[in-house]
Amino acid sequence: MNRWFAPCRDLLSPRPSRQPSKLMLPGLCLLFLSLISLYPCLCGGQTAGRDRLIVGVTADPPYLIKEKDGEWGGLNTSLWKAVAQELKIDYELREMTFDELVEALKENRIDLSIDTFYVTAERQKRFDYSFPFGNSRLAVATLPERLTHPWWSAIKIFLSWGTFKIVLALGLCLCVLGLIFWIIERRTNPDYFGGGIIKGIGSGIYWVGSTLASGVCFGVALKSLPARILGLTWMFICAIALSALIASLTSSLSASRDRTEVVPADDLRRMHLGGIVDSAESVALKNIGGKTTFFKSEQEALQALMKRRIDGFLYDEITLIYYRDNDYKDRISVYPTDTKRFFFAFALPKNSPIKSKVDYAILDYIERPEWPLVLQRYGLEENFEERMPHSYRRRHR
Template sequence: MSRYLFFSAFSFCCLINSALGADAPVATPTPTPSQPIKVAVIDRPPFAMKDKDGEWTGLCVELWENIASELNIPFEYHETDLEHIVSEIADGKFDIAIGEIGVSAEREREVDFTQSFLSFPSAVALNRQRGTALMTGFFSEMSQHGVMSVVYVMLGTLMVFSLLLWLVERGVHSSHFGGKPIHGFGSALWFAAVTMTTVGYGDKTPQTPLGRFLAFLWMFFGILLVSAFTGAFASSLTVSRLNSDVTRLSDLSRYRTGVLEGSLGHGALSAMGITVDTFKTPEQGMSALAEGQIGAFVTSEATLRYLNHFKYGDRFEVVQLPTTKVSFAMAARQNFPLLREINIALVAETTRLEWENDVQRWLGPPPGSGN
């Protein structure tokens, strides 16, 4: 009887253990691919670029190689361009793509994306105005908004009143408006100027009734002229500031603007009806800006920071466009088996304390940092 109970208990335990073992999940590591995966890379500094020896470097290349080393993924690079990258990944020509690849809903329909590793607003590079160029622009704005017309009217009426006052008062009191014509007219001009500006020193005063009547009219007319000048000048400064600020994509309608062919910015500006000049590479666009062929160049802030700082010595003003935002990620073919492990490693890499320093090392200082 005891032997029967022993075997019954043993059989029951084996049955329970078998049942539990069947339900317990078994972690199976993702196998390392036997063949190198095909990594498409876009030559777009500072994300990816070739050095003089033909080796790939850049922020994205460094990030990918750290991930591949951690996961022990063999790979081989294949150079391509941004215009064809999505279709080539979707067709399975490549397994994954790295470089300046912005995430969009249209691209998401065709390929899978990793976690975003950078996110920036779009930005525009503008020529800085300095020295004589700044003064020329200032007087141009004043002329366009009627300020100079008011100045010419003020000077003309000042001269006419001074001449009339001198003709009326020249024979009355030599110490005020008399003496030589140049001295008398100069005194009348001085009186007209200090009266119009409401300074009123009182060192020169008309003596005749007609002269005082002219002075009375001039006082009121002078106030009107000064008020008109003040209003025109303030309005011109306000409009000039509004015209020089770029805070959204629609503001670029005031400029001849360059964009990258096939970029997200190209599509957005075209949708707004803004005519743009297209360029194959950011280097071409910045070169056109430097030569004055365009007035503004739009692409990602990361690219503009890199080129402006490392190639042009911070010559241009880089302005963020807060109403736009571009997230950068790696693109992978759909159902790519290594995507989850790559995502985990990517998050680990980009949450390190040193990640921001790595970004600034490749991109240069952020706009407005003064560096």
Template sequence: MQILSFLVPLFLILTSGFFHSTSASVIQDKDERKTIGIRVAPPFVIQEENTDYNGLTIALWEHIAEQTGVDYSFEERSIQGLIDGVENGELYASAAALTITSDREEIVDFTHPFYVTGLGIAVSYQPAGFWQSLIAMFSLDFFWILSLLLLLLLFWGFLVWIFERKENSDEFGGTAAEGVGSGLWWAAVTMTTVGYGDKSPRTLGGRIVGFIWMFTAIIVISFFTASIASSLTVTQLDSRIDGPEDLPFVRVGALEQSATQTYLQEERIGSTTYASISEGLRAVQENEIDVFVHDAPILQYYTQIGFRNRVRILPGTFNDQYYGIALPLNSEYRNEMNQIILDYIASDEWNDLVNRYLGE
């Protein structure tokens, strides 16, 4: 019993030191600086000349760090490096323009999406020359517009001929074909306000038709002028692609290790990969590839700052992309981050940031 009374205090003294050191270790681990993986992807992550970073994702992370009290430092990595670093514990989190995909969700967790966008298509910008304009004039769209215009003129020419063929046979008489042809001529010169005066309706019905057609023609000529001009614009002349449905038939480029590359592989669309977005857009500019596919807002940013009037982005997006922050599987701090993100992206401050970096 005396031996036991001696050993118990000794045990408590030794174990108290152990628990004290363990507790200190936990506190130290909590307070140590965390490494946050990033990748430059303007306007979400922008690197300044003094090696500082800003951008939409950086502003979001700074807000999260402020709310949680996490001390951190940034470390640049490749796309795959961002995922691998979180998976193996080297990174506390990865915050960039990371798309949430099913493959990535198998090895890391993601926060709630903080931004939703889609893929865009970059094509070469080439001013239309004489031959391009001439070719466009023989396009299906151009002939379709002309056909509609001809049918409209024929309709009004036929109407005026119905009223004028008997009482005004000098100008609209003859065979049916000759009479309708005269009506077609009258409708054309009336629409264009040339008004030769060689043919004009004299009956009440014919003049009512002429009165209605004169005012209708003002709207018609404006519509067809705009339609014809649109069919001859540069945006219709300088590209063989109108949207994602044309990707299988052209030379496609994508960023290596990106979600875009995965999408193209799943759709069985062959592509050439590039180490950076600038390299891909330069390949489009130099006609090495026909299109470069990537997240639309990032393409827009690069086009505006480095490829203006050399590369343009087709209107519209496809294949929605959800951006989230990558975290280790079963992260104990994931729920807290989600709450902070959901509150922040609903705030006016976040809306102002989105407008600042991405435009209205």
């Protein structure tokens, strides 16, 4: 054995040598081979020491659905299987909680997570994203009676305190104008405004009310000049006031109808909302303001909604629609909000060596005819109309 390590001893020996040793060449070869064998350890590559990729998953329907037999399905699973097949990748699915996925990505304990990650600047500091393959927006899940039918909302508008104040002011105006017309017309028009104070004021109120409703009071003509001037002025005021009132009611009814389509931030601010702790939705909740409660999981938040501990659950629209149509059918309603849309993607550790290949495979697959069929299978075709700008695509080709 000593004769094999002699070249290394000669190389490391401090004794000077005027002529190169004859054994220097074999020693250099041995050193070179040693460095090559140590290269994977020195590099600390992400997939070093692993025969297959470790892919993190967590139950997140309809993106990731764990079937009863333990197999994984869902939109993201279908996409990943196509990517892995194209890249000829051998992989192992490893189930974790979402928090465990995030920690595993930061610590390079997994090579990829195919859960749906919203693309945000804050998360970009901790790990990388693949090419975005879809987008969604925030929605709020409520009990069915929380945001009601537009016609019931219209009835509530008519029975509201604001409408009562308008009617009260209008009644007071009719009484005052009826009194004024009686004072002016009682001598010049006794046939209509005569017969005592009660009958005369009543006739004046009737004339004012008829003019307000139809623009004219049939069978009654004002005879004095002051009464005619006041009556003409009142007709113009009625025309303007009725137009404004109709426009206001139309706007209120339209807003009530649109509420079933998009819930504005002002309405969300008045609700006690629930969210998932440390999620992208939690940031939106803090920006909206109002009373909020955070939960560890979607099921925990939905159960709190069922028990009326919260008024609404703010979360990803696609996920909430899935729960509405499956686990919580006829028990919750889902309304989109006017918040911005988020793109989502797979997540990889920083400086992942497989990122560029995964990006290209995703981009290639979502441009194939099979992709719309996959979306249709999960009822998501309407949520994927917006795409990443073409400039982003060109950078990832």
